[in-house]
Amino acid sequence: MKLEILTKNENQEIQNGIISKIRDLINYKNLEPGDKLPSERMLSEKFEVSRTNVREAIQKLEFYGLLKSKPQSGTFIADIGQVAMNGMIEDILRLEDPDFKSLVETRILLELKTVRLAATRRTEQDLTNMKEALDAYSVKVENGMDAVQEDLLFHLAIAKASGNSTMNTFMLIITPEIITKFEEYHVCDKGMAFKGIQEHQDIFEAIKNQDPQLAKEKMKIHFKALYQYCYNI
Amino acid sequence: MKLEILTKNENQEIQNGIISKIRDLINYKNLEPGDKLPSERMLSEKFEVSRTNVREAIQKLEFYGLLKSKPQSGTFIADIGQVAMNGMIEDILRLEDPDFKSLVETRILLELKTVRLAATRRTEQDLTNMKEALDAYSVKVENGMDAVQEDLLFHLAIAKASGNSTMNTFMLIITPEIITKFEEYHVCDKGMAFKGIQEHQDIFEAIKNQDPQLAKEKMKIHFKALYQYCYNI
DNA sequence: CAAACCAATCTGGTTAACCAATTCTTATTA
DNA sequence: TAATAAGAATTGGTTAACCAGATTGGTTTG
Structure with a gap:
């Protein structure tokens, strides 16, 4: 043979x-x-x-x-x-390979849902995990370092807190490719990173206070730049 | 060894x-x-x-x-x-194995989005595919036969028409398990199936007329029973 | 001294042989 | 004749041997 x-x-x-x-x-x-x-x-x-x-x-x-x-x-x-x-x-x-636009579009959809679910279902342990990820992100940004990874980990912590294992899995599937493309296309610049700290904080507070609607709104704000980017490729 | x-x-x-x-x-x-x-x-x-x-x-x-x-x-x-x-x-x-509630919750989220996207992006070919799936469903129901498969295929046709390959993939991943569980738990009875014909027709028309908002509304109606079922397990 | 070459070695991928649980057939027995 | 036991054949899973491209270190050559 x-x-x-x-x-x-x-x-x-x-x-x-x-x-x-x-x-x-x-x-x-x-x-x-x-x-x-x-x-x-x-x-x-x-x-x-x-x-x-x-x-x-x-x-x-x-x-x-x-x-x-x-x-x-x-x-x-x-x-x-x-x-x-x-x-x-x-x-x-x-089935064709996913393009970047599909990935981002799906991410936004998933996250606007997971953040609401997280706000209603989060446990104390979930809050601890999210706080850790949030602090790690802040430290990196304040030291002027790239923080795309820490950013995504905060979002994954939210997905885990959503209590929906299917959405959690899907987030895990699309995350690495998004990280790669973000760093490749330089989607997040330094200015956005600094704004991101406060935005993350707001999202975290809303989840902590179990306010799904506010959590979603804060996430939307966080995604605003991403939205425009996604639809202007 | x-x-x-x-x-x-x-x-x-x-x-x-x-x-x-x-x-x-x-x-x-x-x-x-x-x-x-x-x-x-x-x-x-x-x-x-x-x-x-x-x-x-x-x-x-x-x-x-x-x-x-x-x-x-x-x-x-x-x-x-x-x-x-x-x-x-x-x-x-x-990561844990997905439970049925997670699956249904995710399906509803995905479909309320794919149906909107399909309404804006569908091609003529997409419409043909959807019409075929729709007719196959109607025939089965009118002959008093089980039509869970044809039902799901219509929904998959919508996912394909959404033009988002990531969501399409995700729908493919969760569909078979949903079909299995549906038949197992007898989620869809005959009465619902008959109502389903008109509901499918409505969704199809909205997509054909490129009315995303209406398409979403019609999908929501179609999911109404499923919603309640999912949150009452 | 640097570039080109070459062979030994290492790599993930592929194939073939092997394992044990299952299933089917057949022979045995009450 | 029917129930049962034994064994042969079949199955997906696993292991080990093999393949050819890629890498690497040393040697040769301009």
Whole structure:
């Protein structure tokens, strides 16, 4: 067998090919929820790809909740019908990499919600965590240092305090890319950083006082520059 | 070497252990953005776990954008500082599985936004896709059949039309679990399904007429029962 | 002395062999 | 004949060997 090193993009295309073949198989064999998929070995032979490739494709579909593999037993169709299966695989295949605008737009949406939830649900421990992150940010800025990381950590502390694990996860997913792009595009300059201290303080106070509406308003103010930036790219 | 079959939970704990060890190493060695992590083989030896386990842990951190591995070269710290690295790993380790309430809460938040975006950005192709999904739903309901899948596909079509790939991805992530739980808890009964046809139609019309505010209102109506359900569990 | 070259080594990725739990078949027995 | 036990085959998961590109240190050469 010839060996070849593939770029991540080529690898992704192979994986997508396998996924669409799995979809075709499910349709052709009329597999329903709970039915068993052919074994990994069989699929790798049928599709003429390595078993590793098949496993990766299955794991991706498992991540999206479409398949469920059980050790020493087999891979099974999840409790989701053929219609949804086809539609979702179609979407997964066409999914494109997120652009910066999408990321920021989503971040703003999530944070305007998490800050409200945090204001109603925050525990004492949450307040302690947020205060720590807030102080770390202040120290960095007052010493004239870059504080993008500390900024984001304060926001992540809010997400955690929201008590919504799904939104918390989503914030974690988009945060690193946002940090990278921020530093790349120099979204935050020194002047904004100083203003940020007071803005963070205001947000923190609103959450502490359990005032969701005020917390949201303060967050909106904090995002004002970001808003404009996002919609002027 | 003794071989042992582990449950997914046990495996996850091993992975978290490795991740925290990687974090400790990064701190101890003061690794900065761009620095190279020790090789997978070295880590697996140092931590006394299999290389596969190390690879999985690295892939997880790569998913969250904290590491970046290059073939035949090494695994590198992403463009993110030590502070954010520590904070994010901490969060990732403590991340809990999403509960149903979190899922629904997030879905409502996302959809009230995607429907507005769809109303402003939808293309003709988007309208065609949505109309197809809408008709499929109607047919199923009118024939007295379960239509949870078709319902969700209509909503996914809206997410796609929003033109925001991040939100689209997030919708794809939470959708299958929602479908499963809906069918499990029988959230949608027949009566609701019939009402749903008109509600879907209203949403579709608002998007077609590019009226974001109306689209959001119609979506809110559509979610009314879901709202109550979510907050009464 | 610096630039170009080369081979040994190291790297993440890939493949193939192996493991043990499960499942299916078959033989045995009450 | 039906219930049961034994064993062979199949399965996803795991480990170890292998691959080829990338790196590195030393050597040669202009």
